[in-house]
Amino acid sequence: MTMQQVSDLASLSYLKRYYAPASTGNFSVGFDLLGAAFEPLNGEVFGDVLDIVAESEELSLDIVGRYVHQLPQTSNDNLVLSCFYAFEQKLGRRLPRLSLRLHKNLPVGSGLGSSACSIVVACYAFNEYFGQPLSAHELLQLMAQAEGGVSGSVHYDNVAPSYLGGLQLMLPDSAKLCRALPWFEHWRVVLCYPGTVLSTKAARAVLPQQLSLAQSIAFAGILSRFVSAMYVADETEAVAAIRDLIAEPARMPLIPELAALRAALTEQGVLHLGISGAGPTLFALCSNDAQAQLAAEYLSRHYAKNQDATTQICRLSAQGARAL
Numbered sequence: 001m002t003m004q005q006v007s008d009l010a011s012l013s014y015l016k017r018y019y020a021p022a023s024t025g026n027f028s029v030g031f032d033l034l035g036a037a038f039e040p041l042n043g044e045v046f047g048d049v050l051d052i053v054a055e056s057e058e059l060s061l062d063i064v065g066r067y068v069h070q071l072p073q074t075s076n077d078n079l080v081l082s083c084f085y086a087f088e089q090k091l092g093r094r095l096p097r098l099s100l101r102l103h104k105n106l107p108v109g110s111g112l113g114s115s116a117c118s119i120v121v122a123c124y125a126f127n128e129y130f131g132q133p134l135s136a137h138e139l140l141q142l143m144a145q146a147e148g149g150v151s152g153s154v155h156y157d158n159v160a161p162s163y164l165g166g167l168q169l170m171l172p173d174s175a176k177l178c179r180a181l182p183w184f185e186h187w188r189v190v191l192c193y194p195g196t197v198l199s200t201k202a203a204r205a206v207l208p209q210q211l212s213l214a215q216s217i218a219f220a221g222i223l224s225r226f227v228s229a230m231y232v233a234d235e236t237e238a239v240a241a242i243r244d245l246i247a248e249p250a251r252m253p254l255i256p257e258l259a260a261l262r263a264a265l266t267e268q269g270v271l272h273l274g275i276s277g278a279g280p281t282l283f284a285l286c287s288n289d290a291q292a293q294l295a296a297e298y299l300s301r302h303y304a305k306n307q308d309a310t311t312q313i314c315r316l317s318a319q320g321a322r323a324l
């Protein structure tokens with residue numbers, strides 16, 4: 001495997017190139033059931049890119065990009081290769097081998113759906129390249145299984161938005177699997193990754209194993225309130241309902257800065273500050289560009305911890321995964 005620190009999209013040759021965006025699981029109010037895909041307003045690529053470089057004798061993977069150093073040293077352990085074999089197994093026939101290049105643009109163990117992003121871009125790329133043998137439904141199931149293998153339990157709230165785009169509500173036991181909710185076009189989301197790693201598995205281990213009847217009703221109630229407010233485009237009501245009753249109380253000790261940062265930003269009018277996925281990335285929901293700029297400056301000053309940190313001002317990625 002060769003590793004380059006710099007992922008220069010323009011200078012590298014390929015047959016086909018595919019991309020999947022970053023995602024925020026939970027969106028605070030919908031633990032494991034709600035997630036959104038985001039793209040930087042400035043047009044930067046903030047998601048993983050997979051190049052199909054050539055057809056070849058053997059399956060191989062090169063990894064480049066800003067966060068290559070956070071991945072296992074051997075590409076054999078990379079999700080892109082395990083997705084190839086899972087895809088092949090699902091098809092039930094041997095596929096031509098490929099020479100692949102992953103641009104690892106999302107930090108790992110960040111709460112930005114990094115593993116989901118690689119899984120989505122890989123499964124999407126293989127399905128497109130080999131003539132769409134799997135339906136969107138089958139492909140999404142395959143992605144969710146792969147994600148379950150990483151985090152310890154199958155959850156769709158990163159793979160669904162990264163694949164399909166938008167703010168996706170999961171529909172358990174439904175043939176449709178998930179549905180895109182309405183969104184407010186003027187909303188901006190600032191994603192601030194501090195540069196430290198928090199594995200999803202570890203952040204799931206602190207969650208309560210059981211909820212009381214009262215907690216279950218409260219969770220169903222607040223999520224219903226949010227979803228219905230989005231459908232009737234009642235922004236005040238939607239924002240009031242963005243509350244994490246499940247994961248945040250348990251994960252707060254893992255992100256001790258959250259309370260003070262939230263108090264400071266909400267005082268400035270920011271609509272909400274929450275944990276993106278399992279953290280440590282935080283997301284600030286803002287009502288306009290100026291507010292998002294202010295939140296981005298504040299978070300990068302007070303939450304970024306090292307050179308790996310990044311802060312992005314985003315809008316919803318309506319499209320999700322695609323060919324570039």
Ligand SMILES: Nc1ncnc2c1ncn2[C@@H]1O[C@H](COP(=O)(O)OP(=O)(O)O)[C@@H](O)[C@H]1O
Pocket residue numbers: 070071072077078079080107108109110111112113114115116118150151198199200201277278
């Ligand atoms: N292409 C890949 N992208 C991200 N993680 C990968 C990839 N390949 C293997 N991994 C492994 O999967 C795990 C992802 O960890 P996780 O905490 O779920 O990250 P995230 O929350 O960012 O999705 C790590 O152990 C990482 O080394």
Ligand SMILES: N[C@@H](CCOP(=O)(O)O)C(=O)O
Pocket residue numbers: 023025026031032033110111112113114115155157158200203204247276277278279
């Ligand atoms: N619903 C999951 C989301 C995990 O997202 P990630 O980006 O941290 O992998 C959870 O909260 O555990």
